[in-house]
Amino acid sequence: xxxxxxxxxxxxxxxxxxxxxxxxxxxxxxxxxxxxxxxxxxxxxxxxxxxxxxxxxxxxxxxxxxxxxxxxxxxxxxxxxxxxxxxxxxxxxxxxxxxxxxxxxxxxxxxxxxxxxxxxxxxxxxxxxxxxxxxxxxxxxxxxxxxxxxxxxxxxxxxxxxxxxxxxxxxxxxxxxxxxxxxxxxxxxxxxxxxxxxxxxxxxxxxxxxxxxxxxxxxxxxxxxxxxxxxxxxxxxxxxxxxxxxxxxxxxxxxxxxxxxxxxxxxxxxx
Amino acid sequence: xxxxxxxxxxxxxxxxxxxxxxxxxxxxxxxxxxxxxxxxxxxxxxxxxxxxxxxxxxxxxxxxxxxxxxxxxxxxxxxxxxxxxxxxxxxxxxxxxxxxxxxxxxxxxxxxxxxxxxxxxxxxxxxxxxxxxxxxxxxxxxxxxxxxxxxxxxxxxxxxxxxxxxxxxxxxxxxxxxxxxxxxxxxxxxxxxxxxxxxxxxxxxxxxxxxxxxxxxxxxxxxxxxxxxxxxxxxxxxxxxxxxxxxxxxxxxxxxxxxxxxxxxxxxxxxxxxxxxxxxxxxxxxxxxxxxxxxxxxxxxxxxxxxxxx
Amino acid sequence: xxxxxxxxxxxxxxxxxxxxxxxxxxxxxxxxxxxxxxxxxxxxxxxxxxxxxxxxxxxxxxxxxxxxxxxxxxxxxxxxxxxxxxxxxxxxxxxxxxxxxxxxxxxxxxxxxxxxxxxxxxxxxxxxxxxxxxxxxxxxxxxxxxxxxxxxxxxxxxxxxxxxxxxxxxxxxxxxxxxxxxxxxxxxxxxxxxxxxxxxxxxxxxxxxxxxxxxxxxxxxxxxxxxxxxxxxxxxxxxxxxxxxxxxxxxxxxxxxxxxxxx
Numbered sequence: 075x076x077x078x079x080x081x082x083x084x085x086x087x088x089x090x091x092x093x094x095x096x097x098x099x100x101x102x103x104x105x106x107x108x109x110x111x112x113x114x115x116x117x118x119x120x121x122x123x124x125x126x127x128x129x130x131x132x133x134x135x136x137x138x139x140x141x142x143x144x145x146x147x148x149x150x151x152x153x154x155x156x157x158x159x160x161x162x163x164x165x166x167x168x169x170x171x172x173x174x175x176x177x178x179x180x181x182x183x184x185x186x187x188x189x190x191x192x193x194x195x196x197x198x199x200x201x202x203x204x205x206x207x208x209x210x211x212x213x214x215x216x217x218x219x220x221x222x223x224x225x226x227x228x229x230x231x232x233x234x235x236x237x238x239x240x241x242x243x244x245x246x247x248x249x250x251x252x253x254x255x256x257x258x259x260x261x262x263x264x265x266x267x268x269x270x271x272x273x274x275x276x277x278x279x280x281x282x283x284x285x286x287x288x289x290x291x292x293x294x295x296x297x298x299x300x301x302x303x304x305x306x307x308x309x310x311x312x313x314x315x316x317x318x319x320x321x322x323x324x325x326x327x328x329x330x331x332x333x334x335x336x337x338x339x340x341x342x343x344x345x
Numbered sequence: 346x347x348x349x350x351x352x353x354x355x356x357x358x359x360x361x362x363x364x365x366x367x368x369x370x371x372x373x374x375x376x377x378x379x380x381x382x383x384x385x386x387x388x389x390x391x392x393x394x395x396x397x398x399x400x401x402x403x404x405x406x407x408x409x410x411x412x413x414x415x416x417x418x419x420x421x422x423x424x425x426x427x428x429x430x431x432x433x434x435x436x437x438x439x440x441x442x443x444x445x446x447x448x449x450x451x452x453x454x455x456x457x458x459x460x461x462x463x464x465x466x467x468x469x470x471x472x473x474x475x476x477x478x479x480x481x482x483x484x485x486x487x488x489x490x491x492x493x494x495x496x497x498x499x500x501x502x503x504x505x506x507x508x509x510x511x512x513x514x515x516x517x518x519x520x521x522x523x524x525x526x527x528x529x530x531x532x533x534x535x536x537x538x539x540x541x542x543x544x545x546x547x548x549x550x551x552x553x554x555x556x557x558x559x560x561x562x563x564x565x566x567x568x569x570x571x572x573x574x575x576x577x578x579x580x581x582x583x584x585x586x587x588x589x590x591x592x593x594x595x596x597x598x599x600x601x602x603x604x605x606x607x608x609x610x611x612x613x614x615x616x617x618x619x620x621x622x623x624x625x626x627x628x629x630x631x632x633x634x635x636x637x638x639x640x641x642x643x644x645x646x647x648x649x650x651x652x653x654x655x
Numbered sequence: 656x657x658x659x660x661x662x663x664x665x666x667x668x669x670x671x672x673x674x675x676x677x678x679x680x681x682x683x684x685x686x687x688x689x690x691x692x693x694x695x696x697x698x699x700x701x702x703x704x705x706x707x708x709x710x711x712x713x714x715x716x717x718x719x720x721x722x723x724x725x726x727x728x729x730x731x732x733x734x735x736x737x738x739x740x741x742x743x744x745x746x747x748x749x750x751x752x753x754x755x756x757x758x759x760x761x762x763x764x765x766x767x768x769x770x771x772x773x774x775x776x777x778x779x780x781x782x783x784x785x786x787x788x789x790x791x792x793x794x795x796x797x798x799x800x801x802x803x804x805x806x807x808x809x810x811x812x813x814x815x816x817x818x819x820x821x822x823x824x825x826x827x828x829x830x831x832x833x834x835x836x837x838x839x840x841x842x843x844x845x846x847x848x849x850x851x852x853x854x855x856x857x858x859x860x861x862x863x864x865x866x867x868x869x870x871x872x873x874x875x876x877x878x879x880x881x882x883x884x885x886x887x888x889x890x891x892x893x894x895x896x897x898x899x900x901x902x903x904x905x906x907x908x909x910x911x912x913x914x915x916x917x918x
Contacts, residue, residue, distance in 0.1 A: 176633055229722065310472060
């Protein structure tokens, strides 16, 4: 039996080593300064770069954050501090449904409500789609962090004649702030790696955007998808390069979280 | 109580608004999906779920091939992924009990798999893994066990088929399932294990007869979680499944899934065809909803059971 | 029927009194109609076996009880002629006049000793550094903690020992200059030396404040309190001067409790 268990462990680890190894080996050869900045080239153009894709991902995750952080934290606080409210029960359930929800469907939804009405692909549409993925993560980690704050601290604050909203803001959130920040970083990491929601909202592009509301916007993930399935060796190599950049960003963010809280990542990421 | 424009009142309203937004989101989602698919629903009715022909040109549209593809790939993912996740979880939480830091490190490595974006899995899949899988596993399986319908087709060089997609999905869901299972096993009280040991059981017997049964609901919950993830996954699948609507018992055939269809076809679709694709999204919506409710029920039962057993 | 010491009418003026106070946690009736007058500038101990409602009683006095989901209060609590449960009254204002020290020390973990001491002031908008420094020192002295911490007020509040943390919590409650101090078994989590220090400070406090202390420690009640209320199963069984209640209890239940026949 122990042999089977060891086999399982090996089978679980080998793919990771394999994938990271491939990305590293195949991607490293492509990366140079120009790669980060240049505009994309044709399918056989070795000097093409992924500059717009990096910028696009950055911008759209930023837009997503602007939207999802206030809503996610707000809802998270409400679930924790007004936990007996019917709104909490219903919204909390829906938040759970949204966590880990098929992202393609979310992309479709945003296509219908934003792209169809504005008749444009845009960074805003892409950012909004990403925020739909971030909100449940932020709300859930916020709620869990705040629930860990002992009730006696709230009572101590209220007993001093501090109003409830100040108690929540200055005592509860302050005590639970590590968890809150963790949730945000996790959500950002997750959004950075998403592809499906962007396919129908920001689509793809070959240049840096000049507006966030009326142009298709490139992203690392969509670029990897398009280049990877193109069949052209130069583009495929660049897809590996982009994948390496993406993985480095993801690992960086995850490392950040691990260092600040030193606990199991996937617990918080529970989808 | 008279309403006062106090800080408390403002805070309550603002925070409640955030919570209400989430409700509005999901309701809006359901509504738009329903609206967008109404012409397709009207045209095909329930037959949509069972129709096996997907022919946009003739407006004969049945979603069965995609439902089939989603189910098959998810099933393969679970069949391969669940035992591995279980093995990893048992190893870390039971066998490495004395070596906390080693277990933590191992857990971190497995969790790192979860940090890999699905499109990178897809890239790896289509350019590296699928050809390898095709050559070293699928071909041999076909050659030796080809009489079994599952392995009856010839895997193409590229390896884009149900099997490959299922394997990639398995790799993707292992981190989630093993993390949840690890937590679940960890929560089993030591008194359970000690009782078994004192009866003279071996390490494996303790795990098999005491720990696992106790953690049954939780493990099932992990399985449901993994299933939900596999069903909704788009990118990795769309890159390695071949994207041809097929219903066949041959695992080495190309296929199609619900989410892959949306990714590929929605962009250029219009009219009834577009509505049919939105209906496919609606199907995914319901599946995700049902799985979620199911997982919650399981979790509720598990915590209740744990409390009862104290 | 509450057995009152015959000298009830000679009590000093009441700072706070309850009239038919009832309290519930969901379906459980924790207080079944309490009528009690707490004398001003005195230390009143509230005693009784577990579950008698003593903690609930004091938590109703500063309107903390109602913060628990499912908790309800009926009846009146009169503070200086004003019913604090009147719908027009803002509980936040009341809580500034009535301070509370909890069973387990609960300094705010993100704040220093100094910030903990003046937390009630800072959180309510007081910015004047001089005034804050003044009140910090005054309250830490009254809690008999000043000498031990004055060297490093920037240390986190949680870096102190249990007994010191509790005295910090007392200082925190004192800094907002309330009129009444409620204490919910403040020494039950402390060792005897720390307990002695806390009791020392309580003794001094009654000069400026009215102190109401819940305790299950009979000796403590006898040591530090002027008046004692004995509660049983949500009702006030007996109330009077401590010496009388201990030496000549009117009620048989009181006598049984004091002699340790149940607890």
